[in-house]
Amino acid sequence: MIFLAKARFLSLFLVFHYVVEFCIGGDVITASEYIQDPGSITSSGGLYRMGFFSPNGSANRYVGIWYNNVPRYSVLWVANRKNPILDSSGVMTISGDGNLVVMNGKRELVWSSNVSNSVTNAKAQLLDSGNLVLLKQSSNSSANDAENLWESFQHMTDSFLEKMKLSTNSRTNEKQALTSWKSPSDPSIGSFSASLDPRNIPELFIWNGSSLYWRSGPWNGNIFTGVPEMQSVYSNGFAEASYMSYLLLKSNGDLVQPYWDQSSSSWGIVWSSRLSDCDVYGQCGPFGICNAKKSPICSCLKGFEPKNFEEWSRGNWSSGCIRKSLLQCNGTTNGSSTAGKKDGFLKLEIMKVPSSGIFFSTLEEDCPGNCSMNCSCVAYAYDSGVGCVFWIGELIDLQKFSIGGTTLYVRLAHSELEKKGHLREIIATTVIIGTLVVIIIIWFARRKAKKQAVKQSMEKHLSSGEAPSVVMLGENLSRVEFQEFVKYKIEELAAATGNFCEANKLGRGGFGPVYKGRLPNGQEIAIKRLSRASGQGQQEFMNEMEVICKVQHRNLVRLLGCCAEGDEKMLIYEFMPNKSLDTFIFDPLKQVHLDWRTRFNIVDGICRGLLYLHRDSRLRIIHRDLKASNILLDKELNPKISDFGMARIFGGNENQANTRRVVGTYGYMAPEYAMEGRFSEKSDVFSFGILLLEIVSGRRNTSFHYEDQCLSLLGLAWKLWNEEDVLALVDPTMPATPFEVQLSRCINVGLLCTQERAKDRPSISTVISMINSEIVDLPRPKQPAFTARKITQDTDSSGQSQKTCSANDVTLTVLQGR
Numbered sequence: 001m002i003f004l005a006k007a008r009f010l011s012l013f014l015v016f017h018y019v020v021e022f023c024i025g026g027d028v029i030t031a032s033e034y035i036q037d038p039g040s041i042t043s044s045g046g047l048y049r050m051g052f053f054s055p056n057g058s059a060n061r062y063v064g065i066w067y068n069n070v071p072r073y074s075v076l077w078v079a080n081r082k083n084p085i086l087d088s089s090g091v092m093t094i095s096g097d098g099n100l101v102v103m104n105g106k107r108e109l110v111w112s113s114n115v116s117n118s119v120t121n122a123k124a125q126l127l128d129s130g131n132l133v134l135l136k137q138s139s140n141s142s143a144n145d146a147e148n149l150w151e152s153f154q155h156m157t158d159s160f161l162e163k164m165k166l167s168t169n170s171r172t173n174e175k176q177a178l179t180s181w182k183s184p185s186d187p188s189i190g191s192f193s194a195s196l197d198p199r200n201i202p203e204l205f206i207w208n209g210s211s212l213y214w215r216s217g218p219w220n221g222n223i224f225t226g227v228p229e230m231q232s233v234y235s236n237g238f239a240e241a242s243y244m245s246y247l248l249l250k251s252n253g254d255l256v257q258p259y260w261d262q263s264s265s266s267w268g269i270v271w272s273s274r275l276s277d278c279d280v281y282g283q284c285g286p287f288g289i290c291n292a293k294k295s296p297i298c299s300c301l302k303g304f305e306p307k308n309f310e311e312w313s314r315g316n317w318s319s320g321c322i323r324k325s326l327l328q329c330n331g332t333t334n335g336s337s338t339a340g341k342k343d344g345f346l347k348l349e350i351m352k353v354p355s356s357g358i359f360f361s362t363l364e365e366d367c368p369g370n371c372s373m374n375c376s377c378v379a380y381a382y383d384s385g386v387g388c389v390f391w392i393g394e395l396i397d398l399q400k401f402s403i404g405g406t407t408l409y410v411r412l413a414h415s416e417l418e419k420k421g422h423l424r425e426i427i428a429t430t431v432i433i434g435t436l437v438v439i440i441i442i443w444f445a446r447r448k449a450k451k452q453a454v455k456q457s458m459e460k461h462l463s464s465g466e467a468p469s470v471v472m473l474g475e476n477l478s479r480v481e482f483q484e485f486v487k488y489k490i491e492e493l494a495a496a497t498g499n500f501c502e503a504n505k506l507g508r509g510g511f512g513p514v515y516k517g518r519l520p521n522g523q524e525i526a527i528k529r530l531s532r533a534s535g536q537g538q539q540e541f542m543n544e545m546e547v548i549c550k551v552q553h554r555n556l557v558r559l560l561g562c563c564a565e566g567d568e569k570m571l572i573y574e575f576m577p578n579k580s581l582d583t584f585i586f587d588p589l590k591q592v593h594l595d596w597r598t599r600f601n602i603v604d605g606i607c608r609g610l611l612y613l614h615r616d617s618r619l620r621i622i623h624r625d626l627k628a629s630n631i632l633l634d635k636e637l638n639p640k641i642s643d644f645g646m647a648r649i650f651g652g653n654e655n656q657a658n659t660r661r662v663v664g665t666y667g668y669m670a671p672e673y674a675m676e677g678r679f680s681e682k683s684d685v686f687s688f689g690i691l692l693l694e695i696v697s698g699r700r701n702t703s704f705h706y707e708d709q710c711l712s713l714l715g716l717a718w719k720l721w722n723e724e725d726v727l728a729l730v731d732p733t734m735p736a737t738p739f740e741v742q743l744s745r746c747i748n749v750g751l752l753c754t755q756e757r758a759k760d761r762p763s764i765s766t767v768i769s770m771i772n773s774e775i776v777d778l779p780r781p782k783q784p785a786f787t788a789r790k791i792t793q794d795t796d797s798s799g800q801s802q803k804t805c806s807a808n809d810v811t812l813t814v815l816q817g818r
């Protein structure tokens, strides 16, 4: 009997293989080309397969998608997860109304894509991204505009693939979520779900039903601050050759990242949301702090004691801790004559910050003052990517990490702060973390494409004396979308701009005209209509824009979305009412209102935006066309750099240090870039140096007459430097200022930034330290670039000789032969 059953199983197995072999090749399902259990289809590149399967430990049949070439499959998506087919009679096909459906042997509907606008001619296709799409089949052979009626990426189950997007629409609160299986043998919807919460500060949450189970900590634009192992290297933001790794929300509530290890032919785990019990939300109750390396793991914050000593000693920490001494606020509010001194703040380093922080300001300096002023503020923290955040009420889900984390300041009564506590904790790396690091590094070392990036990052960190960063989540999580990237239709944009009428034209940038527009909801936008020069295809362009869309900083103009239809490519930006910096600093009427404080704030902001582009953003962008007209000003005259990333579209590969196509503006271009097409962070520093001198002097860096000499601004600055009269460069219309020392510092820095040789120029982070006087002794500049030669009168391309010394502020797009 048993023997018989085994034999039958074996023959079934053979049939299975037989059929599967037969089906390889097709990646579409139509009404006539359907899948019948146990058949399957394979994506065209052979990476993914879709067909019928039974989960481990169950005989039920489901339609799923899994990695094709992996013998022990892990299912990435399930269609009929709620309705299994009990025998092997299932069929997946296109129904009469154009929906993708799964039916059982009695032709009863088990699952449907359930798209309402019916189409008669539809087909489903399994793409090489792992996405299953339902397409309106176009009779047009050039059918690259086939419309997606439905896609599995929009209806994810428990797995998150690299190209997916987990998004929450903050307006409609419509969420995409991963939902766990009920158990490893039952794909129906379990109790855990994972979604992004974009309210206040974006964060990834895992819910058990309606109660919070795990939180990632706030997203700082680069990593989730509560996942300290997740440090991104400077990658160019693109997926390299596909490798099998994804995120999986397991039925026990753990979010893990499995990957296929080719050498051992098995699945490994790169990362797990639960490394210790500390990762369970609220483990130690209010004001409790969890440290996985201590025993017991929970303790009370300094100045606090267990609310219920008895329960606490039994290891029931849920009730948390209470203050030993009441807060006095600023020492006067509680009135009592014995009331103590003003409250202070306890500094806790390397922390996972508590949940429910309130974003307050982007400025670090606003943080301590405002928190201590507001008596209900019990803690604050600052992270350059998140900003200044504070907490009111109870502090829940605090954790002490051994690497990364954030510095948290907790309000304590003055009397508690004075007491000496055993506060210092030794930071030791545990075996767990150590092993993880090794695994990850090995894993990445295997990935050829990544190798270089990791190496660079390490060198960078080693040279700056920091520990090497560790890549943990790969690109999966860092690709999480927080801001909706909107793909606009050309009709919408035409309507918003009055059909791109001349009256709505804001100006003409280097890459095409810019229009002002107003969306139906009243939002004002700026639309850059790209000239046709971009050689990119639509999809490539969209991918690029989506990546650039994630580069966000308060000193960068925000890209809201884009549009690519036919030949047209447009970028949609937030609208800046105060236009660009050149309309201020070079305008005799407006420049009077720009006092030095405002100008310095602009200089500082530009530096910070540039630092973010060069160092902190995931893309490591070199701007290549920094100039006054590319600095926009918001209502408060805060600077925002625009047009960053354009070189990626127009100039090709950012990592390539040589380019055939030079994109830049005369007068701002570093010599090595203008002449040899070599660009680097230092060529941006050069442009910044010119900009800095322009802001100080209120003059363009085009040549002008000065005491009968034909000099560029840079030439003049160098002349005055040698005459030890740099303050003569300062804009005479600028209201008098007591900041002469700072002004001469800035001119000195401007000259350092414009040195002939790139290696003599400081990096932008050094520039920040220099202008903020953190570096006290500035080096003396050598002769800057372009000042040795005497400027002759310009000859423009048409051969006309101009009488003045001026050069036009035009963007050059020089194709340089090599």
Ligand SMILES: *[C@@H]1O[C@H](CO)[C@@H](O)[C@H](O)[C@H]1NC(C)=O
Pocket: 056, 057, 072, 073
């Ligand atoms: C299936 O389940 C058994 C027992 O539960 C387990 O030993 C085996 O590894 C599982 N197989 C797969 C492919 O997960």
Ligand SMILES: *[C@@H]1O[C@H](CO)[C@@H](O)[C@H](O)[C@H]1NC(C)=O
Pocket: 112, 114, 116
């Ligand atoms: C299909 O969609 C309609 C609305 O569009 C909804 O009312 C219905 O419940 C859906 N059916 C299934 C099986 O999801």
Ligand SMILES: *[C@@H]1O[C@H](CO)[C@@H](O)[C@H](O)[C@H]1NC(C)=O
Pocket: 140, 141, 142, 145
């Ligand atoms: C096919 O598509 C092209 C461009 O997408 C269009 O110009 C043409 O009119 C279409 N033909 C038909 C028959 O729809």
Ligand SMILES: *[C@@H]1O[C@H](CO)[C@@H](O)[C@H](O)[C@H]1NC(C)=O
Pocket: 191, 208, 209, 252, 253
């Ligand atoms: C999830 O919630 C259910 C019901 O509230 C509970 O029984 C279960 O223990 C929770 N699971 C975990 C892992 O906390």
Ligand SMILES: *[C@@H]1O[C@H](CO)[C@@H](O)[C@H](O)[C@H]1NC(C)=O
Pocket: 308, 311, 316, 317, 318, 319
């Ligand atoms: C833990 O303590 C709380 C109150 O402090 C109590 O309500 C709860 O029942 C306790 N849980 C267990 C498992 O003892």
Ligand SMILES: *[C@@H]1O[C@H](CO)[C@@H](O)[C@H](O)[C@H]1NC(C)=O
Pocket: 326, 327, 328, 329, 333, 334, 375, 376
């Ligand atoms: C003032 O003292 C009362 C108790 O005396 C306390 O409840 C209250 O929280 C204190 N106010 C502040 C701001 O700490």
Ligand SMILES: *[C@@H]1O[C@H](CO)[C@@H](O)[C@H](O)[C@H]1NC(C)=O
Pocket: 329, 330, 332, 333, 373, 374, 375
């Ligand atoms: C104390 O705080 C209150 C408001 O909470 C404020 O009005 C008062 O000016 C503060 N006093 C001092 C000395 O800071």
Ligand SMILES: *[C@@H]1O[C@H](CO)[C@@H](O)[C@H](O)[C@H]1NC(C)=O
Pocket: 361, 365, 366, 367, 368, 369, 370, 373
């Ligand atoms: C509080 O924040 C505001 C900006 O929101 C800032 O102008 C002010 O200086 C801050 N106050 C203190 C005491 O830091």
Ligand SMILES: *[C@@H]1O[C@H](CO)[C@@H](O)[C@H](O)[C@H]1NC(C)=O
Pocket: 358, 374, 375, 376, 377, 392
């Ligand atoms: C303190 O901050 C809370 C939360 O933002 C706010 O509601 C409250 O008005 C603030 N209180 C004062 C005195 O500013």
